[in-house]
């Protein structure tokens with residue numbers, strides 16, 4: 190009886206090890222590390238949200254992360270500057286007031302990309 194249960198435990202252990210090796214192996218194969226350029230949007234099923242695949246949102250996110258995140262927080266969650274999630278800022282406001290420390294430095298294209306990004310925040 191005891192031998193049998195030890196055998197059972199061993200079989201289980203070995204199966205788990207094989208299973209985890211298979212899982213780890215698959216995981217590294219599927220992962221497309223560094224194969225995409227920095228401006229591409231986060232890979233996400235197109236059906237789940239129209240904004241995730243919008244290149245303007247991806248560009249806006251990269252501008253936001255370099256120029257706005259310091260005050261408005263990751264994903265606009267707020268910091269020294271107000272939380273931007275759920276807001277629909279006007280282009281003229283951003284253009285003449287933001288970034289707070291260097292207003293007037295953004296191009297109209299950058300501002301419209303930023304608005305695309307900010308309005309995509311949830």
Ligand code: HEC
Nearest residue numbers: 253256257259260261269270271278283287288289290303
């Ligand atoms: C140095 C800090 C700082 C930076 C950098 C900054 N902001 Fe702001 N932002 C603020 C503050 C503070 C306010 C609040 C209003 C004010 O004081 O002018 C604000 C207000 C805003 C608002 C209005 C929010 C509301 O409640 O209506 C928007 C939109 C905005 N910022 C967008 C941006 C964008 C886009 C960038 C990057 C290009 C940016 N900000 C960079 C500090 C900053």
